[in-house]
Amino acid sequence: MNFKPRDIVDQILPHRTPAQNQAKAYAPANIALCKYWGKRNETLKLPLTGSLSVSLAELGTHMQCRIAETDRLEINGQMQAADSKAFRRLFSFLELFREPGTHFHIQSTNTIPMAAGLASSASAFASAVNCLNLLYGWELSDRSRSILSRIGSGSASRSICAGFVEWYCGEQPNGMDSYAEALDETWPAFRIGILCLSDAEKAVSSGVGMQRTMDTAVLYQSWPTQVARDLPLLRRSIQDKDFECLGKTAEQNAMAMHATMIAAWPPILYWKPESIRTLHRVQQLRAEGVAVYATMDAGPNVKLVFLEPSQSDVQSAFPEMQVVQPFGSTCQD
Ligand code: DP6
Numbered sequence: 001m002n003f004k005p006r007d008i009v010d011q012i013l014p015h016r017t018p019a020q021n022q023a024k025a026y027a028p029a030n031i032a033l034c035k036y037w038g039k040r041n042e043t044l045k046l047p048l049t050g051s052l053s054v055s056l057a058e059l060g061t062h063m064q065c066r067i068a069e070t071d072r073l074e075i076n077g078q079m080q081a082a083d084s085k086a087f088r089r090l091f092s093f094l095e096l097f098r099e100p101g102t103h104f105h106i107q108s109t110n111t112i113p114m115a116a117g118l119a120s121s122a123s124a125f126a127s128a129v130n131c132l133n134l135l136y137g138w139e140l141s142d143r144s145r146s147i148l149s150r151i152g153s154g155s156a157s158r159s160i161c162a163g164f165v166e167w168y169c170g171e172q173p174n175g176m177d178s179y180a181e182a183l184d185e186t187w188p189a190f191r192i193g194i195l196c197l198s199d200a201e202k203a204v205s206s207g208v209g210m211q212r213t214m215d216t217a218v219l220y221q222s223w224p225t226q227v228a229r230d231l232p233l234l235r236r237s238i239q240d241k242d243f244e245c246l247g248k249t250a251e252q253n254a255m256a257m258h259a260t261m262i263a264a265w266p267p268i269l270y271w272k273p274e275s276i277r278t279l280h281r282v283q284q285l286r287a288e289g290v291a292v293y294a295t296m297d298a299g300p301n302v303k304l305v306f307l308e309p310s311q312s313d314v315q316s317a318f319p320e321m322q323v324v325q326p327f328g329s330t331c332q333d
Contacts, residue, residue, distance in 0.1 A: 003175070005151045008148075022066040025130035027061055027123045028057055028059060029120050029123040029159065030054060030122055030165065034231050034234055036049070036155055037213065046150075046175045047154055050167060053155070053167070054190070055162045055326060056324050057324055059112040059324055060112060062109045063108045065105070072106065074107045075110070089121075097132050108127070110123070113194070120155060123159050126152075126160050129152070133145060163185070164185055164238055166183060168181070183235070187241060188325075188328070191324065194322040195302045197274040206297070209298050212266075213260050216265040223257070234250070272300040275296065275300045278318075290310050290317075292314050304321065
């Protein structure tokens with residue numbers, strides 16, 4: 001059977017009667033250490049492999065939803081046109097959850113720098129699901145909210161949880177076993193450094209990029225093997241607090257993903273001269289004994305991973321870097 005998003009939503013939602021007139025919710029953005037790149041089912045956004053990420057604590061999307069006369073979307077205080085990409089993508093998702101004739105005024109505020117092209121759809125879709133969950137009083141589990149967010153954007157499945165998060169590939173055709181869960185581990189010294197290198201809108205979206213890579217890159221055949229090696233290495237390095245193994249695995253995984261994109265036709269080359277300069281600088285820092293590693297997603301920006309003791313060295317090399325503490329500043333190890 002070919003399941004449609006609506007079938008899955010029907011299966012999960014207890015009802016479609018709002019419990020209140022408005023609700024507010026939040027979801028963090030996330031950065032994958034083992035990437036999601038390629039789908040086994042396009043409409044349900046079912047991945048070909050599992051992935052593992054870290055959520056970005058206070059960097060994400062705050063969303064407020066009010067029942068209204070007409071559909072309206074404000075992002076960071078700016079009203080979006082009804083034919084804009086953001087409006088159409090969000091409302092075609094929201095359509096899955098409401099009765100015909102119900103309209104929403106959505107106000108969404110991103111705390112992740114949006115101009116830098118870093119604001120992912122992940123926190124937007126996860127915060128929308130969290131918000132509707134409150135508006136309708138569904139009291140859905142994390143697992144159900146992860147599945148619903150995934151239908152909006154694959155990586156949003158991971159933005160339901162804080163800390164380290166694994167998204168299971170699953171094998172069922174309806175995708176009910178493809179959801180994300182937090183790992184039972186914290187690492188208070190863990191840091192993510194965000195470098196905004198370019199604010200140009202990306203020419204190829206991640207969805208289009210991964211499909212093109214699957215369709216045209218012979219090298220993509222090696223991707224499941226890469227993930228099969230990296231996922232257990234990451235799980236183990238998080239458990240053992242083996243930062244060198246974690247950093248190496250995450251950087252190699254990101255480079256391998258980009259290798260598959262470069263091998264696609266037409267090639268998908270998100271890298272800008274500043275991205276390459278940054279990657280070289282990271283290698284140089286490591287040669288000088290600073291444990292810092294890089295990861296990149298579907299765009300030119302570079303994110304760094306390091307531990308608190310290296311923070312001042314990394315910050316002197318990249319003074320413009322924004323530092324995120326995924327486990328807060330007060331967590332105990
Ligand atoms: C490179 O979740 O944006 O950031 O499911 O098509 O909406 P769709 O794709 P999306 O892809 C994210 C890809 C990535 C890697 C990752 O976050 O795992």
